[in-house]
Amino acid sequence: MYAQLSNILLIFIYTTLPIWINEYLQPSTDWIFAAAACISLLAPFIVLPRLHHFYSLLLALFLYLPTWADLGHRLLFDAPLNSSSLTGVIYTTPGEASEFFSAFFNGKILVFTLLTLLWIYIGIFKTRSLASLHLSGLLKAFFLSVTAVSMLHLWASYVIIEYRFIPLQIYLNIRQILQNERDLKAIQTQLGEYNFAPIYSDFKDNTPQTFVIIIGESLHRGHMQLYGYHRPTTPQLSQRDDLLVFANVTAPRAATLSSLNTALSFADSYTFDGSILKGSIIDYFNAAGFTTYWLSNQYQGGYLDNLIALWGSKATHPHFINHDYWGERQAPYDEQLLPHVRQALQDSAPRKLIIIHLMGNHIQYKQRYPESFEHFSGTTDKSQTVAEYDNSVLYNDSIISQILHELEQQGGISYLLYFSDHGQDVSDSPDSCLCHSPEATTPPMLEIPFILWLSPSYIQHRADFLPRARRNLNIPYNTKDFIHSVIDLSNLHNTDYIPNKSIFAPR
Ligand SMILES: [Zn+2]
Incomplete structure (x- = not known):
């Protein structure tokens, strides 16, 4: 029994x-x-x-x-x-x-x-x-x-x-x-079949060109001192007077992949249709004869769950530093990209496009910055989370500034363009979710920073550009058309490029 x-x-x-x-x-x-x-x-x-x-x-x-x-x-x-x-x-x-x-x-x-x-x-x-x-x-x-x-x-x-x-x-x-x-x-088998129409550059002499695009992560511009935030979260960028700060730019969607799939290709919407397969910004610059770099701290997913990583891997020099199985939680700090950025800048190729994909301000904000950037703190759980987000913005400020500083030493025709894939709803108010979500999107999830720096040589080689960029600082713009802005900014053109879709377009 x-x-x-x-x-x-x-x-x-x-x-x-x-x-x-x-x-x-x-x-x-x-x-x-x-x-x-x-x-x-x-x-x-x-x-x-x-x-x-x-x-x-x-x-x-x-x-x-x-x-x-x-x-x-x-x-x-x-x-x-x-x-x-x-x-x-x-x-x-x-x-x-x-x-x-x-x-x-x-x-x-x-x-x-x-x-x-x-x-x-x-x-x-x-x-x-x-x-x-x-x-x-x-x-x-x-x-x-x-x-x-x-x-x-x-x-x-x-x-x-x-x-x-x-x-x-x-x-x-x-x-x-x-x-x-x-x-x-299935997509991969179709990629690369699209041929761009011949691409022309309007920079006529042989001055070296170095174009840098930094893709941020989950940064709501409302948390940047540069955009009027009450905490000093961007002390280094804020003290510069040579930045073009676009005030009214939004992301197409509140999610990394669906936002960047459209921004970095000729697709108008996030669907796996033919337009996405027309090739990406990397394909375009490869076709234009550039040496391309894709330096990423985002989880690569073994190219397998991530069209962005697949595009990036087609760069002349792809480097993914985040090999961690555990994804964003234990991602390296963004500063670990800097040696790769330095190496790319030292490359003697005459025309370079360097795209840097940061982990930026992704959730688990506390994991995004080293202790020395623990500057702000809160008194409640929620205000502490907001403070941690602000610390990550402070760290992001130093990463962008360091890259800009290195680029400035280069000389030549160059620009640095920073934008974020989407924003983030982070505030002390009871209805903020401290997140981004394509299913329940709020304005802060779409309101992104969009910041441009032009080298003196760039400004000199292209006299009309700075005035028209300045005129457009406040126009509403959605980064679903981002690739057209980059082509314009790079002084390239071909039949795939639609001038009116550029944020810098004269209008
Ligand atoms: Zn994202």
Whole structure:
């Protein structure tokens, strides 16, 4: 009797433990889901007692393996397993994998893994079949009815479960990543078939040209001193008097990919249609005979979930410094791009386009800047988050200024253009989400900085440009047409270029 009870108890704990762990990790416990899931998971032990070991093994594979991966990720990085990490795991090479293991497989993880394996061994081999229970027909019928109701409940609340049940989330995530790869492969086979019409430059002498574009991340201009913010978040840019600060520029969407896909190509909207495949800003400048650089601190997704990275990889010199599986959370500081920027500037090629894609002011603001930039602080949780965002703006100011300083030393025809992919809704007010979201977009998520510096040689070689740029400082402009502005600014033209779509257009 005692042996039978302890066997039932062991089966119960083995089967339902991942459910309880999941509930523990959620902000609040869903008792109805937990009960329904426990009953449904236990049912096969009673209905199909002969498949006892096999079913225990299935539980190990489909519940324990993802739970182990998620908990292990939390132990290592203090964060749940996310799609960036999963992408890393799926597309890792043996070399990277062994590097990863030697760097992170510490004692804590080893003990945790051994305990998990021991527990799974006990669950599979030390529990006994419930065939000997000989439940009466009535009891069996009752149990089956309860199971049916539980399963119905799970089915009806699938959307909620998908959102909060970690093992299921991990499998759905993997499915999505593989789907993204198939989508992108389909696009990749079509990329590069488009030929631009001949591209001409109106700079007529042989003065070297160095064009620098910095793509910021999640920066709302309302948090920049340069745009009138009350905190001194851009002390270095603010003290310059040679910047053209455009006051009225918005992003097409409040998300990185959908915003940049249109800004950096001839596409008018975020759809995977022919216009996106017409090639990107990198293709265009390659075709125009430029030496192109793509220096990025954004997660590359192995080129696989990221059209922007795919475009960037077609530069003459692509460098992605953020190889971390855990994506933006543990991204290097943007200053680690600076040696690459210096190298690009020293390249003796006569015509260069250098695009720098920052991690900028992406969420987890505190992870974006070193301690020496911890300048502002708040008194409440929310005002502290705002302060951390402002610290990241302060750091961003120093990164842009350092790049501008290096560029100034170069001489020649050059410009530096900074804009942000989209903004961010960060304020102390109760309705600010401290986020950006294409589903619930607010004005701060679209209001972006757009800042231009022109070298003295540029101004001298193109007398009409500065006055017309100055005239347009306040015009409303959406960066979905960004590529036309860049072509104009670079003094290039061909039939793909539509002059009226440039922010600098005379009008
Ligand atoms: Zn973004």
